[in-house]
Amino acid sequence: MFGNMKMYEPRNPKYKEYTEYKISLNEFMRSLGFVINEIQPGYTAGFLDFAKIHEQQNGWLHGGITAAILDMVEGFAAYSLVNDGQQVFTVDARVSYYNPGIAQKFYARGWVDKPGKRFHFCEGELYYINEAGEEITVAKGSSTMAVI
Amino acid sequence: MFGNMKMYEPRNPKYKEYTEYKISLNEFMRSLGFVINEIQPGYTAGFLDFAKIHEQQNGWLHGGITAAILDMVEGFAAYSLVNDGQQVFTVDARVSYYNPGIAQKFYARGWVDKPGKRFHFCEGELYYINEAGEEITVAKGSSTMAVI
Amino acid sequence: MFGNMKMYEPRNPKYKEYTEYKISLNEFMRSLGFVINEIQPGYTAGFLDFAKIHEQQNGWLHGGITAAILDMVEGFAAYSLVNDGQQVFTVDARVSYYNPGIAQKFYARGWVDKPGKRFHFCEGELYYINEAGEEITVAKGSSTMAVI
Amino acid sequence: MFGNMKMYEPRNPKYKEYTEYKISLNEFMRSLGFVINEIQPGYTAGFLDFAKIHEQQNGWLHGGITAAILDMVEGFAAYSLVNDGQQVFTVDARVSYYNPGIAQKFYARGWVDKPGKRFHFCEGELYYINEAGEEITVAKGSSTMAVI
Numbered sequence: 001m002f003g004n005m006k007m008y009e010p011r012n013p014k015y016k017e018y019t020e021y022k023i024s025l026n027e028f029m030r031s032l033g034f035v036i037n038e039i040q041p042g043y044t045a046g047f048l049d050f051a052k053i054h055e056q057q058n059g060w061l062h063g064g065i066t067a068a069i070l071d072m073v074e075g076f077a078a079y080s081l082v083n084d085g086q087q088v089f090t091v092d093a094r095v096s097y098y099n100p101g102i103a104q105k106f107y108a109r110g111w112v113d114k115p116g117k118r119f120h121f122c123e124g125e126l127y128y129i130n131e132a133g134e135e136i137t138v139a140k141g142s143s144t145m146a147v148i
Numbered sequence: 149m150f151g152n153m154k155m156y157e158p159r160n161p162k163y164k165e166y167t168e169y170k171i172s173l174n175e176f177m178r179s180l181g182f183v184i185n186e187i188q189p190g191y192t193a194g195f196l197d198f199a200k201i202h203e204q205q206n207g208w209l210h211g212g213i214t215a216a217i218l219d220m221v222e223g224f225a226a227y228s229l230v231n232d233g234q235q236v237f238t239v240d241a242r243v244s245y246y247n248p249g250i251a252q253k254f255y256a257r258g259w260v261d262k263p264g265k266r267f268h269f270c271e272g273e274l275y276y277i278n279e280a281g282e283e284i285t286v287a288k289g290s291s292t293m294a295v296i
Numbered sequence: 297m298f299g300n301m302k303m304y305e306p307r308n309p310k311y312k313e314y315t316e317y318k319i320s321l322n323e324f325m326r327s328l329g330f331v332i333n334e335i336q337p338g339y340t341a342g343f344l345d346f347a348k349i350h351e352q353q354n355g356w357l358h359g360g361i362t363a364a365i366l367d368m369v370e371g372f373a374a375y376s377l378v379n380d381g382q383q384v385f386t387v388d389a390r391v392s393y394y395n396p397g398i399a400q401k402f403y404a405r406g407w408v409d410k411p412g413k414r415f416h417f418c419e420g421e422l423y424y425i426n427e428a429g430e431e432i433t434v435a436k437g438s439s440t441m442a443v444i
Numbered sequence: 445m446f447g448n449m450k451m452y453e454p455r456n457p458k459y460k461e462y463t464e465y466k467i468s469l470n471e472f473m474r475s476l477g478f479v480i481n482e483i484q485p486g487y488t489a490g491f492l493d494f495a496k497i498h499e500q501q502n503g504w505l506h507g508g509i510t511a512a513i514l515d516m517v518e519g520f521a522a523y524s525l526v527n528d529g530q531q532v533f534t535v536d537a538r539v540s541y542y543n544p545g546i547a548q549k550f551y552a553r554g555w556v557d558k559p560g561k562r563f564h565f566c567e568g569e570l571y572y573i574n575e576a577g578e579e580i581t582v583a584k585g586s587s588t589m590a591v592i
Contacts, residue, residue, distance in 0.1 A: 028210035031201035053179035062176035063238045064219040068212025075211075090211045091415065092388045092440050094242045094538050096565050096586060098558040114542040114581065118414075118442075119387065121540050121584070137558065140565070142540060142586060144388050144440065146414075239563065240536045240588050242390050244417050244438060246410040262394040262433065266562075266590075267535065269392050269436070285410065288417070290392060290438060292536050292588060294562075324506035327497035349475035358472035359534045360515040364508025371507075386507045390538045 005111050010041040012084045019044070019080045026072070034069050034108075042081040042112035042120075044073050050104050061101025061138065066126050070095055070141035073110030074122035078145040081112050081120060086147055088120070093143040101138040103128035110141075120145045153259050158189040160232045167192070167228045174220070182217050182256075190229040190260035190268075192221050198252050209249025209286065214274050218243055218289035221258030222270035226293040229260050229268060234295055236268070241291040249286040251276035261290075268293045301407050306337040308380045315340070315376045322368070330365050330404075338377040338408035338416075340369050346400050357397025357434065362422050366391055366437035369406030370418035374441040377408050377416060382443055384416070389439035397434040399424035406437075416441045449555050454485040456528045463488070463524045470516070478513050478552075486525040486556035486564075488517050494548050505545025505582065510570050514539055514585035517554030518566035522589040525556050525564060530591055532564070537587040545582040547572035554585075564589045 012018055019039050023029065029036075032054075036046035048054070048069065056062040071093055078088040110124035124141040160166055167187050171177065177184075180202075184194035196202070196217065204210040219241055226236040258272035272289040308314055315335050319325065325332075328350075332342035344350070344365065352358040367389055374384040406420035420437040456462055463483050467473065473480075476498075480490035492498070492513065500506040515537055522532040554568035568585040 022205045025203075025205035025207075026210070027200050027203040028213060052175050055173075055175040057170045057173035058235075059173075062174070062216070062219075063223075063241070064212075064216025065176060067215040067219060067241060067243075068210070071210075071212040071215060087206075089248075090243075090245050092242070092244050093211070093215060094240070094390070094586070095215075095238075096240050096558075096588065097238050098565060100237075113584065114540075121542060140557065140586070142538070142584070144540060242438070242538070244410075244440060246417060261436065262392075269394060288409065288438070290390070290436070292392060318501045321499075321501035321503075322506070323496050323499040324509060348471050351469075351471040353466045353469035354531075355469075358470070358512070358515075359519075359537070360508075360512025361472060363511040363515060363537060363539075364506070367506075367508040367511060383502075385544075386539075386541050388538070388540050389507070389511060390536070391511075391534075392536050393534050396533075 005043050008042040008081055008115065011082060014084065015041055015080045018084060019076055022079050023076060029072055032065065032068065034072060036076060039080055042077055042115065044076040044080060045109040046073060048106045050106065061106060063097060066101060066139045067095045069108045069126055070110065070124045070139065071143065073108045074124045074141060074143045075145060077110040077112050077122055078120040081115055082147050089146045089148065091144040091146050093141065095139050095141045097139050098137045118147060120147055153191050156190040156229055156260065156263065159230060162232065163189055163228045166232060167224055170227050171224060177220055180213065180216065182220060184224060187228055190225055190263065192224040192228060193257040194221060196254045198254065209254060211245060214249060214287045215243045217256045217274055218258065218272040218287065219291065221256045222272040222289060222291045223293060225258040225260050225270055226268040229263055230295050237294045237296065239292040239294050241289065243287050243289045245287045246285045254286065266295060268295055301339050304338040304377055304408065304411065307377060310380065311337055311376045314380060315372055318375050319372060325368055328361065328364065330368060332372060335376055338373055338411065340372040340376060341405040342369060344402045346402065357402060359393060362397060362435045363391045365404045365422055366406065366420040366435065367439065369404045370420045370437060370439045371441060373406040373408050373418055374416040377411055378443050385442045385444065387440040387442050389437065391435050391437045393435045394433045402434065414443060416443060449487050452486040452525055452556065452559065455526060458528065459485055459524045462528060463520055466523050467520060473516055476509065476512065478516060480520060483524055486521055486559065488520040488524060489553040490517060492550045494550065505550060507541060510545060510583045511539045513552045513570055514554065514568045514583065515587065517552045518568040518585060518587045519589060521554040521556050522564040522566055525559055526591050533590045533592065535588040535590050537585065539583050539585045541583045542581045550582065562591060564591055
């Protein structure tokens, strides 16, 4: 949980199981090593242990992984706020890169900022915790998710 | 090569070697299996053979991979149009998802749409070829790359 | 007409009248002084004579006007490719600013890059013509338009 | 002030006068009727009394005005957090349209979400207050501002 998160009534009483089921089918997330360990209605969060396969040309976290993880936490946040059986597809996504991703562990959270019948507008952020215990935002994302 | 591509004079006579060197350091690209096989000044293109690790929850190409590959072809297009020793960082990226990624092989191209001293504005697209031989665009990307 | 434009069959035989009618209701466009003078299926173009009310703090074209005009040419391009009676709403829009808007006359064009039943993905550009007769792109836009 | 706002030390002790001076040069803002009435370091807010010139084809607030006002509150939030004499230019802007703009008065706020030497990443929102006294967000914006 964090400050920007909004509280929603779930649309599906089994929203957690439904979202976990969709996550379990996500082969790319598994191959990347990203783990979602918190699901609330309209909110998901998880972590990534940094490994060599995540490096871009300077040995830092690849921006494409950042974009992919933001798509996951935002997309599954959307999944946690739909009716049983509905699907979610990314229509549009934007990522702004605030700081280089230099850390051994990264965290990400995604949330539905504006829910709707046809679209969920989502936001997310990927960050690490520095030695002083502060969150350093690597990237901020926003996306338009179609609910079908 | 394709219609939207613009022709530029290289800023670095060894632009191809420089870009190839940066690509060789890109561990994530290697682990994903994406291969860049064409480099022109301000342009790169490549392909991905679809595999199980690329699947999202429906068994189609994961949108996060699409975003990551667009970041690669756009970022290396930018690298192919900088001075020797300069670096490129993604500041902002957007992806619009036009069609679901259902194919056994995907292609991507990225190009510098507007070069500058401090920024390169880039665009890219990821597509597959259908049975009729037509390009089906899975996603269109645009990004702002800082040149440092 | 220009290179990037795609040719579409109109969905509404009276697409021109329908788009012109929607334009006629657009008070903001009139107050701004922007004029659309070309309508094709999935394409519109127009011009703006620069005036004092269009200035930002340096006396150049205000970026907010650029964004507004791109929204107009992209939105009416979408209107020119819907069924009779359907409406178009902007869901998401992005503008990348390539060059400062310093000229006495500006031109803009918008086109549907990927049509659909529920969405039209549109693109646009605002530009001026320099003394050498070349188009100088002030900004490039892309947007997701809902068709309802 | 509001929840998402971050508190910054001003870089310019006369940040308020400097921002007000830049605002005073903004002819388009004046012609639109948008008024900024709060300036903090990294934050500006204002309001718009809805008038006929602001209408799109349905008589609602034109999305181009929404985009323009977000550019203003975000851009002047950036101006309020630069050194004396520095300039701010929009590099990239995105707007997501959450709800139709149907009201007699609109409010907007913009803030610097991540300041930097070369860029300020800004966000903003435009909203109205419904009869129950709740804020209804018309649009959410994010932009990359170059500091020069």
